[in-house]
Amino acid sequence: MDKREAGRQVMREVLGEGYLERRDASTNSFNAPLRRFSEESCFGESWSRPGLARPVRSLLCLVMLTALGRTAEFRIHVGAALNNGCTPEEIQEAIYQAAVYCGLPAAVESFRIAEEVLRERGIEIA
Known part of the structure; x- marks a missing residue:
């Protein structure tokens, strides 16, 4: 191939x-x-x-896309992270970590988008 x-x-x-x-x-x-x-x-x-598992690659993408402010790609990769077996809690923690290094406004936008995708997927947010 x-x-x-x-x-x-x-x-x-x-x-x-x-x-x-x-x-x-x-x-x-x-x-x-x-x-x-x-x-x-x-x-x-x-x-x-082979060096990184797909869930790790997904979380890295979420953090990098948060840093770059690429919201359309971020939305796509939240879905990819879920497809790759990441939990909502892992996604939350990755974005939270990004807040410290990328800034609060970037993380706030990423949290908002992640919540939308989770709801679209029928994942309950308490």
């Missing part, structure tokens, strides 16, 4: 079949090169490495 197909398989497992279908349906000649790069490099290379 080449890196692109390996990456697409990881995307299927991490982000879900529905995400991949929506992504494929919206791929066009303008965004196709970047999407291929993502499939090959991000998922076919980085996410496929």
